[in-house]
Amino acid sequence: MTAPAGREGPVVVQKYGGTSVATAERILAIADRIERNLDRTPRLVVVLSAMGSTTDELVGLAHQVSDRPAGREMDLLLSTGEQVTVSLLGLALQSRGIPAISLTALQCGIRTDGVFNVARIRSIDTARIRAELDAGRVVIVTGFQGINDADDVTTLGRGGSDITGAALAAALGAGACEICTDVDGVFSADPSRVPGARLWAEISYEEAIEMASSGAKVLHPRAAEVCMEYDVPIHVRSSFHLRVGTWIRGAASIMERAEVVAVTGDAKIAKFTLLDVPDEPGMAARVFQDLAAGGINVRLIIQSASSAHQGRITFILDKEFVAGARELARSWEAGGVTSGCVVEDDVAKISIVGSRLAATPGLAARMFAVLARRGINIDCISSSEMKVACVISAERLDEATAAVHEEFFPAKETAAATA
């Protein structure tokens, strides 16, 4: 990292999410927070999401004028949300006498691959931001959006402001990428559902990515990937106070790593079953090729040797992809691949995440035993290097999460650890 030209100290990037900028009062609170901490963050870049409900309202308007709002105009529409919040924070800081400038993605050179609605950041020309920092200004940047080669606005998809923050931190060689949110950091389970959930002081990038991919609302997994690649430490912390939250960094620099870092639940999944699939080669290949070509991510494939289930292909996918999969199923019916499909959306996924999971097979067995003791049926299991996931009945998810969490983080021990 080269030394900054103007003010001293490394660049800090702070990202504030939708609940942190939900009202004018909350934006004033962020201005307070920045003002109180200005000595410690003299070179500060702030990335903002849209106000809490704005994106939903804009999507609602779009659905009133179009059956399938998408593409270029949808991105232009959605990008207004962050323009509003960055302008307001700029006005709030300026009225306190703090030099500040709010920049759109175009003004700070965030270039994307140009795919509307789900663009990826390709490059950032940091000249303007560096110049503004050198001039002593707090730089406020619209999250969630970039510009393609035609200067059209392209958005990064839900949670995209995390990616903007991470990409800016990487491009600026920042000392830290702070994800300021409505919880105190990264917990061993969702603290609003599991009261005994433990707040971590630090976890590894890989663990954060696995947790986020398993349904934990930590940060966007691509944001963690970007910071891992550029070795920028992430600090997930509360936007309501200045206490330290959870640091996410390279595994090598973490002294003592837990076997299991989180128990996560995800109810936004559905089970999709194709009936009467002929026992011919190429049938499954066609199904999964079609799904991939349609941009539909399959989370799990359930294979069963039981004769009762012969001729079936079952897979788990996110609820949002069900409509697309149903459309494909109609083409498979027409093509003789299946006689029809069954969708069950009363399923959920419970996962344990930890970087030493694969090396410690006993951990997965403990999870299965806890579920078995409670009579919670496991529909299917998927395991990877750092994760074991079970599909269960959605209505047992909260109970299962609490029980599995208690197995790995007994209340007594947790109390001792946090004492």
Add this chain to the structure above:
Amino acid sequence: MTAPAGREGPVVVQKYGGTSVATAERILAIADRIERNLDRTPRLVVVLSAMGSTTDELVGLAHQVSDRPAGREMDLLLSTGEQVTVSLLGLALQSRGIPAISLTALQCGIRTDGVFNVARIRSIDTARIRAELDAGRVVIVTGFQGINDADDVTTLGRGGSDITGAALAAALGAGACEICTDVDGVFSADPSRVPGARLWAEISYEEAIEMASSGAKVLHPRAAEVCMEYDVPIHVRSSFHLRVGTWIRGAASIMERAEVVAVTGDAKIAKFTLLDVPDEPGMAARVFQDLAAGGINVRLIIQSASSAHQGRITFILDKEFVAGARELARSWEAGGVTSGCVVEDDVAKISIVGSRLAATPGLAARMFAVLARRGINIDCISSSEMKVACVISAERLDEATAAVHEEFFPAKETAAATA
């Protein structure tokens, strides 16, 4: 005008104001209107304002985070309103299978002089718009905004979308600049206050400019100036139906011109009096120089020879400038120019407008006589080539407007004219 490269026919620019885009339903109605008329307007550029209440809401948010929101960030904030409407109309047209593209001021090269909040359009690079028209698309442009040399958004002030429409029509050599609004065209008085108001088939640019400057909500006077300079006819018409409204064009092409085209009222004024101004040379000069330097437009100066008012300087200004004038008055008090000021905001202005007014002195006298017959006191009079304005009590404004209108447009005659 050169022949268009792609589709045939001249370019038409249509501007829709805040009430015409107030809701998703209204935007769908505009999409309907465009669809039904597409054969007659194959090369169509649509300029939109923000949704009715959006600008006020954004200003409200800004005042919650800053005592005096202004400047660069304010313009970035306000410019989101038009981005929302152009995106929504783009989605609405696309969902009907009509090729359409929505462009921001930056994307269609509207450059300004760079003064935030009250910028003036300096140039328009029409290459992108022409290319989109050639490709057969309806082009939808954000009104009210331009871009300065630093690519910062600069807004044109209230009513600025009219100016955008006029400037685009001029730059594109359009066949017409249509101002689509919530009334049927230009009337001889505000039809919501004067039931017998007459709808004109055509008036001159100069008359439109004088009317707009006298408080009539026709269109922004600068928009009419731009169209006059580039000889683009303006068509003020309803956005609710397709009937012909009022054409505004060069006086030379208008067959028969009325002596008086409008009676207009304006209650948004105040009377400002400085007391005990020493009878020394240079005092009045200082006052009006300071006002001009502060960007405060003085509408009328009242000079009185009466001894009771000696040592007073009285002028009429728009209500919005009262706070600024009060601030200046404090500096004049400190400098010995005055002992203090009195502000009266219970005054209003009634005007008659017509291009043959100066050549027909009897017309002004008829106005004064009508007011005198009703015992309405005239505080002061201002007259110009095309306008006679009287300052009266605000509470008599509606009565005065109706009476003066009846004098020049008797109900019987109007009925005959429209029959």
